[in-house]
Amino acid sequence: MxxxxxxxxxxxxxxxxxxxxxxxxxxxxxxxxxxxxxxxxxxxxxxxxxxxxxxxxxxxxxxxxxxxxxxxxxxxxxxxxxxxxxxxxxxxxxxxxxxxxxxxxxxxxxxxxxxxxxxxxxxxxxxxxxxxxxxxxxxxxxxxxxxxxxxxxxxxxxxxxxxxxxxxxxxxxxxxxxxxxxxxxxxxxxxxxxxxxxxxxxxEGFALPDLLPLHLGSFSSSISSTFDLRDGTDPETVAFVRKVLHGVAKKLIDNNAPQPLAIKKGYESRLLISGRDLDELLDQKLWASYLEYLIISTIVDDKDQVSIDYILELNGRRRFFYASTDGSWTTLLQNVFKSDLMGLRKSGRIIIATKGTASRACPNQITLKSIIPDISRADLGDYRIDSIFKSFEEADFKIMHIAGMAQECIIDKEHEFQKFDNTSISELVSKLKAEFNEFL
Incomplete structure (x- = not known):
């Protein structure tokens, strides 16, 4: 190593x-x-x-x-x-x-x-x-x-x-x-x-690219890093599902999906869990995870194109946050509540991505309830949530890890994907939509 x-x-x-x-x-x-x-x-x-x-x-x-x-x-x-x-x-x-x-x-x-x-x-x-x-x-x-x-x-x-x-x-x-x-x-x-x-x-006429990471120029360089599905018992089926998901990604890119750099410039620290370093915006893992987020969202929303307007509208229903850590993502939950949640509507989904993996999509509800802050008593400067909500319980946000969601939707149900092949890709995508929709 x-x-x-x-x-x-x-x-x-x-x-x-x-x-x-x-x-x-x-x-x-x-x-x-x-x-x-x-x-x-x-x-x-x-x-x-x-x-x-x-x-x-x-x-x-x-x-x-x-x-x-x-x-x-x-x-x-x-x-x-x-x-x-x-x-x-x-x-x-x-x-x-x-x-x-x-x-x-x-x-x-x-x-x-x-x-x-x-x-x-x-x-x-x-x-x-x-x-x-x-x-x-x-x-x-x-x-x-x-x-x-x-x-x-x-x-x-x-x-x-x-x-x-x-x-x-x-x-x-x-x-x-x-x-x-x-x-x-x-x-x-x-x-x-x-x-x-x-x-x-x-x-002087030299066409030299900017001093920024390659993966900020296009999502294409991150496709192979998406949906790193592990622990399955049927590698061939999992590989086929992954190939189909990568095909969705390629179609989004071919249909002029915004470059990661444009998204970064538009959102900057709002892509990160509160308290994280700005350097994490350069992580290749962030942009591979964000591509997963777009793939899943467009499957659920029946979209074959991504635009800045779509991402803006998506932010009202789902909010993506990243942290560069290999540790347990549930230790980040208190800072998740301090992240930029302005504009996220009632029952909105909070999608977390980290460098680490997650075996389950959602945190234990007992754990979650024990750390939900009481914003009626808190310093309002600590929280960025719309004033229409008197509490996080009223906002009813659902929090989940994107890798855990893929684990539950695909790996835990891999036997249900064994029947699909190249002649039934549209049916496979419909199956993925039904599974992801359970969370989103």
Whole structure:
């Protein structure tokens, strides 16, 4: 099983005598390496830079990459190297700035380690001292030898959060002189510097995609991650039902379903359970789950098309929330009641999605009753629910986990789906509608 550090190291690149970090932008035309521009200078302090054909970029295992174009920030020590699409580049980018005192990780390839032919990628733990618009500064948690950090310029700065590492920027310099044995201050640039590079590049005629995750560009990249149905005794039947559900997804996409990015821009934190970090909006699991939500909703509502207007209307009947946790989703229920429930009508459905699975759709009613807040006595600022409701009991919202719903509707009744095949897909969809309608 890979660790967060393994994942970080897998995205760390050796660029010339420095380092870089692989990132995937929002379409499959390119993959990027983010680095410091001084790493690709022709000569130190020359302020002239190597062309794409002269830049060496490789993984620690020797895998080489061909640089297609080089893009330099005119004022900041940052460079973006555009490659052909690679695939399986999974490090998410951070949407939020870290706070002073947050623990972070810097990862790069020290020259000393390359020369000694040992594990050439090394990580350093640090604490954020300052994080500005385009630059940052941190203190290493312990003093490090100067020779141990020479060569990490261009390596990534990462924030560990919710069992993932989020990229914050790249390292550009360390404090201290060469004859000083130890140093503990490291500096770098934020992702905003690379967003500015993309703007400059587009002004020069380069068609480079935004520095956002691939799955925000289209739901197509999330189809294979939907309905991860487990624990069935008839894998062939379950696989067929899953194929039909994926077919529904493809039809919605072919009929111009909104891009995830458009939905994200329209709803932002309202897609998250109260108290969650904005970075969770970038989770691929959120958008795979949201696609499941649209598939189920359109089956129940007899729709073959999704529009922004349909999603807006849907919000009055059903409300989707996500939390990036592998733990028991029922521990989130108190915060669910503090989430954005404005506009959700009486008896509306609250659909929860998490990274974890759920064997049942709905929480135990005794558990639920014990945590339903009394809004008649609560600070109204804690709750976002229409004022027409005097209590949550009156609102009569139904709460369920989307994975648990699929479990109960499909896995628990898989024997009822065994009779369907390619000649009876419409009947299978009708069966799914009847099952999902029991919850929605």
């Amino acid at each position: 890979t660790t967060i550090i393994d994942d970080i190291k897998a995205h760390t690149i050796l660029v010339e005598n420095g380092s870089g970090v692989l990132v995937q932008p929002m379409d499959e035309s390119h993959t990027y390496i983010l680095t410091a521009k001084h790493v690709i200078e022709i000569a130190k302090d020359s302020k002239t830079y190597k062309g794409a054909e002269n830049i060496s970029a490789r993984r620690a295992d020797g895998t080489e990459f061909t640089v297609r174009s080089v893009h330099i920030h005119p004022d900041i020590d940052a460079a973006l190297l555009a490659l052909d699409f690679i695939g399986n580049i999974t490090i998410p980018l951070s949407l939020t700035a870290p706070k002073r005192g947050d623990k972070v990780i810097v990862c790069g390839s020290p020259t000393k380690r390359r020369n000694e032919n040992i594990d050439s990628v090394r990580e350093f733990d640090g604490i954020i001292k300052r994080y500005g618009a385009t630059d940052w500064e941190l203190f290493a948690e312990s003093h490090v030898d100067y020779e141990e950090v020479v060569g990490i310029s261009g390596g990534g700065l990462f924030l560990e959060q919710n069992d993932s590492a989020f990229l914050l920027g790249v390292e550009t310099s360390i404090s201290g002189l060469r004859d000083i044995e130890n140093t503990n201050r490291i500096e770098g640039v934020t992702l905003k510097a690379f967003q500015e590079i993309l703007l400059f590049a587009r002004g």
